[in-house]
Structures are given as structure tokens and as C-alpha cells.
Amino acid sequence: MAPNKKKQLPSIEEFMPHLAYDSVIFGFNGQQLKILILEYQNTGFFALPGGFVKRNENVDDAVMRGLKERTGLDNIYLEQFHTFGSSSRSAPEIMRTILEANDYDVEDDYWMLDRFVSIAYYALINFNNVEPKPDELSDSISWYPLDQLPPLMMDHQEITEKALEILRDNLDKKLVGMKLLPQKFTMKELQKVYEEILGKKLRRTTFQRKMLSKDILVRHEKLFAGGAHKAPYLYSFKTVQTDQKASSEITHQTIKNTI
Amino acid sequence: MAPNKKKQLPSIEEFMPHLAYDSVIFGFNGQQLKILILEYQNTGFFALPGGFVKRNENVDDAVMRGLKERTGLDNIYLEQFHTFGSSSRSAPEIMRTILEANDYDVEDDYWMLDRFVSIAYYALINFNNVEPKPDELSDSISWYPLDQLPPLMMDHQEITEKALEILRDNLDKKLVGMKLLPQKFTMKELQKVYEEILGKKLRRTTFQRKMLSKDILVRHEKLFAGGAHKAPYLYSFKTVQTDQKASSEITHQTIKNTI
Numbered sequence: 001m002a003p004n005k006k007k008q009l010p011s012i013e014e015f016m017p018h019l020a021y022d023s024v025i026f027g028f029n030g031q032q033l034k035i036l037i038l039e040y041q042n043t044g045f046f047a048l049p050g051g052f053v054k055r056n057e058n059v060d061d062a063v064m065r066g067l068k069e070r071t072g073l074d075n076i077y078l079e080q081f082h083t084f085g086s087s088s089r090s091a092p093e094i095m096r097t098i099l100e101a102n103d104y105d106v107e108d109d110y111w112m113l114d115r116f117v118s119i120a121y122y123a124l125i126n127f128n129n130v131e132p133k134p135d136e137l138s139d140s141i142s143w144y145p146l147d148q149l150p151p152l153m154m155d156h157q158e159i160t161e162k163a164l165e166i167l168r169d170n171l172d173k174k175l176v177g178m179k180l181l182p183q184k185f186t187m188k189e190l191q192k193v194y195e196e197i198l199g200k201k202l203r204r205t206t207f208q209r210k211m212l213s214k215d216i217l218v219r220h221e222k223l224f225a226g227g228a229h230k231a232p233y234l235y236s237f238k239t240v241q242t243d244q245k246a247s248s249e250i251t252h253q254t255i256k257n258t259i
Numbered sequence: 260m261a262p263n264k265k266k267q268l269p270s271i272e273e274f275m276p277h278l279a280y281d282s283v284i285f286g287f288n289g290q291q292l293k294i295l296i297l298e299y300q301n302t303g304f305f306a307l308p309g310g311f312v313k314r315n316e317n318v319d320d321a322v323m324r325g326l327k328e329r330t331g332l333d334n335i336y337l338e339q340f341h342t343f344g345s346s347s348r349s350a351p352e353i354m355r356t357i358l359e360a361n362d363y364d365v366e367d368d369y370w371m372l373d374r375f376v377s378i379a380y381y382a383l384i385n386f387n388n389v390e391p392k393p394d395e396l397s398d399s400i401s402w403y404p405l406d407q408l409p410p411l412m413m414d415h416q417e418i419t420e421k422a423l424e425i426l427r428d429n430l431d432k433k434l435v436g437m438k439l440l441p442q443k444f445t446m447k448e449l450q451k452v453y454e455e456i457l458g459k460k461l462r463r464t465t466f467q468r469k470m471l472s473k474d475i476l477v478r479h480e481k482l483f484a485g486g487a488h489k490a491p492y493l494y495s496f497k498t499v500q501t502d503q504k505a506s507s508e509i510t511h512q513t514i515k516n517t518i
Contacts, residue, residue, distance in 0.1 A: 117275075
């Protein structure tokens with residue numbers, strides 16, 4: 001009888017120790033804000049999709065690669081928002097449990113059991129456009145509404161909260177760069193996005209007045225659907241670009257403008 | 260004759276490989292915005308103050324410790340703003356030059372010559388209140404005006420630009436939390452801060468109207484200095500607190516408010 005052949009673990013030759021990333025993928029379908037969560041096989045652990053950085057890889061590229069490998073999502077515009085560096089966030093026993101539940105043989109000095117700093121990214125997408133797929137470590141990958149999150153492992157709840165905090169700060173600027181709404185949308189659709197992300201109802205008249213005063217919207221034709229007198233106007237964001245990264249860059253001044 | 264005794268280098272047993280930090284310390288004296296820059300001995304290299312993270316140390320604590328060791332500055336409120344993770348930012352030859360110029364004997368596989376990801380922090384302080392001191396690696400530590408920066412090594416220019424970009428975004432919120440102005444200040448003093456940080460002149464009447472409409476200021480008594488009819492009002496920020504960290508935390512909502 002052949003010996004029980006364990007699976008091969010990723011090698012420290014390929015990855016940098018101590019450096020991980022996590023991604024908070026917010027999804028919106030016009031009605032509800034959700035977050036993409038993985039469940040690790042045979043462990044009951046729920047987690048944000050994350051991974052490690054190869055020795056010759058830009059961190060940004062590692063996050064894109066890892067997100068594709070772990071969730072099937074591709075071409076998502078991710079924004080780095082914070083690095084979590086507490087020495088108490090390490091959890092070698094959790095990592096060991098996950099690996100052993102997947103039939104890996106784990107030595108005590110294996111690099112994945114070390115302390116990790118996690119560089120966190122977030123994205124905001126329309127989840128009707130994508131179909132996530134779990135990787136081989138995970139039982140499932142699902143969209144969870146903000147108010148129905150399962151208990152998340154390690155500091156993933158804290159990472160999620162911080163991502164939401166950053167998203168809420170300057171929501172106007174963030175929305176311009178992210179493909180959450182169709183290119184043209186009604187004021188009502190825009191209000192729904194704000195309400196879901198801010199977690200509170202807003203007054204229609206106040207919201208409309210504030211949005212129009214911000215000078216970020218262009219008004220287009222009316223959306224005809226029935227009685228013309230009721231048709232709402234369509235709007236788009238002023239800096240509509242197909243390249244989202246470029247759009248976020250040009251809204252920022254650099255030191256070069258002033259020196 | 261005794262052999263030439265080289266100095267002892269920091270050990271990989273004490274520090275995590277691949278993880279560094281850099282700090283951008285903005286200083287303002289009421290008139291001009293400057294940045295704190297170190298010059299490495301006998302190399303001509305100019306750099307932001309930076310360092311490495313000990314194996315059992317929170318990243319935030321490492322940055323505070325390192326800033327104190329390298330500049331003499333203590334009790335500075337630092338805010339993390341971005342992690343620089345490009346694989347091309349490594350510069351083993353620069354690190355070797357700096358260490359050898361300080362009479363260290365450097366082996367080819369020494370950990371400081373590896374690739375580093377840098378977690379960057381910034382602070383905004385009144386530089387009349389502090390007197391920086393160079394550490395043993397550095398010739399000098401000096402405040403440089405934004406428009407008179409020396410060429411910085413590696414990607415330190417990019418890190419500086421990003422810090423300024425983040426500072427300019429939401430300047431109102433940042434100023435409330437940072438001890439840049441006296442607790443009570445005139446509108447003219449406030450305008451000078453904005454002008455220096457934004458890098459452009461602002462119209463007095465427009466600035467005053469905008470600031471008052473933001474609901475972040477409290478008006479106090481007039482500053483009497485001569486003819487009473489000319490005396491300007493004094494203002495303070497609404498959320499004046501002695502603990503700056505707490506102040507920035509309470510201005511943010513967390514996920515818990517909504518679920």
C-alpha cells in the first residue's frame with residue numbers, strides 16, 4: 001500500500017514571509033450592499049479573500065492575481081486602503097487548521113504559520129455583472145449583506161469595518177471612479193447607492209439639492225418610461241472615463257503642481 | 260596591531276525581513292510648509308526618516324520608536340497613508356553604500372539588501388515646537404521647504420507626493436486632529452495654513468465664507484492688539500480634544516452603527 005500522499009504546500013522560495021493581503025469586495029445590485037466572503041472547507045472559518053506576495057511581484061499585482069485565483073473575479077479595480085500591522089493579529093493555529101483540513105502536512109516552522117502584516121484593498125462593484133467561484137481551499141464563496149455577516153476569522157471584521165469607513169469618507173469621489181452605476185442613472189438610483197453605503201435613509205429633496213450643488217453630475221435627457229410628465233432626468237458623473245485608474249489619478253494634484 | 264573592528268549590524272533575528280516604513284513629517288511655522296529630511300553620512304543620499312519592524316512589535320509602535328531614534332521627535336501623532344509595494348523599489352546598492360559609509364561590514368545575503376515593502380506614515384506638526392536631531396547614520400536632519408527639496412533617494416519623492424495628496428484631500432478633517440495651529444487662531448492664520456498646504460493663494464472673502472459654512476469652527480472673543488475696530492475674531496475647531504487619536508476615531512462611523 002502506498003503511503004498517504006500529502007499535497008505540496010506553497011514554498012517560501014516563491015513567496016515573501018510576513019506579507020499578506022486581504023480584499024474587501026463590496027457588491028451592489030441597485031438595492032443592497034453586500035460583501036464577498038469565503039468559507040474554508042471543514043473548518044467553519046469565514047474570511048475575506050486574501051493571499052501572499054511572490055518575491056518578484058508588485059503587491060498590487062499579487063492582489064489582482066490572488067483575487068482571480070480565489071474568487072474567479074477578474075479586472076476588478078481595487079484600491080489599497082490600509083495596512084494592518086498589529087503583532088497580535090497572527091493566528092498560526094487558524095492557518096494550521098485550514099491547511100490540515102485541506103490535507104496538507106504542516107511543519108511547525110512552516111512560513112505560513114508566522115506573523116503576517118496584511119495590506120488591505122477594497123473594491124466596489126455591481127454584483128449582477130460577476131459570478132464568483134470558490135477556490136480549492138474553500139467550500140463556498142458568497143455575497144453577504146452587511147447586516148448578516150457571519151463571524152469572520154482573525155481581524156477580518158475590523159478590516160471590513162475600516163474599508164466601509166474609508167468608502168463612506170468621500171463617497172462622491174469614490175463613486176465617480178467605480179463602476180457601480182450604469183453610465184447614466186436617475187437621481188433615485190444614485191440616492192439608493194448613498195443610502196445603502198451610508199447605512200441610513202436620506203431625504204429626497206435634500207439629497208438632490210446637495211448632489212446638484214457638488215458640480216459632479218451632468219444632466220442628460222429624460223428617461224421615458226410612461227407618462228412623460230413623470231419621467232426622471234438621467235445623469236452621469238462629470239469625469240466619465242473608461243480607464244478608472246486614470247480617472248482617479250487626474251482628480252489629484254501632485255507636488256509637481258506647486259513646485 | 261588589532262584587526263579593524265567593524266560595527267555590529269542589526270540582526271534578522273530581531274527584525275522582520277521585507278518590511279520597512281517611512282515617515283513624511285510635515286512642519287508648519289505659521290508661514291511655510293516644510294518636510295523633514297535626513298542626509299546619510301558620506302553618501303550624498305537624502306531620505307525620509309525610515310526603519311524596520313521588530314518581530315514582536317506593532318507596526319505603529321515601530322514607526323514611533325524609529326522616528327524617535329532617527330530624529331529625536333517624540334509623541335508625534337502619525338497617520339498611516341499608503342503602503343508602497345512595487346517590486347522595483349528595492350535598492351540593495353543604495354543600502355550597501357549607506358551601511359559601508361558608516362563602517363559596517365555587509366555580507367551579500369544580509370537581510371537589509373533584500374526587497375522591502377514600505378508602509379508610509381505622515382504627520383503634520385508645528386516645527387517651532389520641536390528640535391530634530393540626526394541619528395548616528397546621518398550627517399544632518401533638516402526642514403526643507405516643499406519647493407526646495409533635494410533629490411530624494413529611491414521612491415521617497417513619490418512617497419512625499421502621495422503624502423501631500425492625501426493631506427490635501429479632506430484638509431478640514433485632518434487639521435482638526437493635528438496640532439498645527441494654536442488652540443485659538445484667527446481666520447488669517449487658518450487661511451495661511453490652507454494656502455501653504457494647497458500650494459495656492461486663496462481669496463480672503465471666499466475662504467472665510469466657505470470655512471464658516473462648513474460648521475467646523477467655533478467663534479470666540481476678538482484678539483485685541485490695537486485699535487478695537489480692527490481686531491479679528493479668534494476661532495477654534497469644534498472637536499477640540501487633547502487626545503488626537505480619539506478625536507479622529509469618533510469622527511468616523513463604523514459598521515456597528517448600521518448593523
